[in-house]
Amino acid sequence: MTLNQATDYALRAVLFLAKQPQGEVSEAQIIAHQEIVPMRFLLKIMPSLIKAGIVKSFRGVGGGYTLAKPPGEITFLDVVEAVEGPIAINKCLTDYAYCTKHGAPACEIHSALADVQAKLRGELRALNFQDLIR
Amino acid sequence: MTLNQATDYALRAVLFLAKQPQGEVSEAQIIAHQEIVPMRFLLKIMPSLIKAGIVKSFRGVGGGYTLAKPPGEITFLDVVEAVEGPIAINKCLTDYAYCTKHGAPACEIHSALADVQAKLRGELRALNFQDLIR
DNA sequence: GTAATGTTTACCAATAGAGTATAATTTATG
């Protein structure tokens, strides 16, 4: 029930970019150093943020990263699911095969957890990066 | 961000016990068979429910398990934390040493996630086993 | 062309997850 380290780093990286002047390109080394994230590891995480449309990258000299949209349009949920894939507080919620009861309709646990999960996603969706910048 | 299998099994076991006539003692084999849980594994999980005061056990002939309190007083949060320990959606929320920024006050991520976590715990606390029995 | 950047792929060690096995302990009952 814990976000992994990569997600933590990704949240920090996005917040860092959100704090920069709009359009400013920050290179990996700067982000890693400021946010105290192992650079090689950060470099591996960033592409998932790019595929999710959260971040844009520029290669070559003077390259780096910048946000692909305004901080107010990027939620915690976006970042979490970009890095970890869809949230599933119980495996049975995404893959019935995992349930030894085969996601039986009789499984009240299943539907109760689905409700909790929906609310959790709602909380994460309600958190955007504009709100975190003072 | 997923509950582990043991927690899933524990939730099922508690729900099973909640459905039995009050005071009825069910042995592990029955629970395991009904809920399709590997018995040996279930036997390993039950002690954590006992330590948390959720379930009572009886050894020897005619032994088994029964709830230690009314289903309405047992929440999903109780069971989850009994099996997995305190919920921490980010490790930095319980152990500052895990944070490479040392849980800096400057870490807005930290406080935002603390808020999400509090709400998640609230959702799980609002779910009790009486409500799941029709 | 070269140096500076991100991308991709592969690799590695450590840990956690899921489950099994075995021996020990408790207890009802004949």
Added chain:
DNA sequence: CATAAATTATACTCTATTGGTAAACATTAC
């Protein structure tokens, strides 16, 4: 008291995931 039936405790195994590193590659400004 002996025995069978049940939980408890401990240790073990196997696998997948996590967290991270390394090397080769691709792109771009100068």
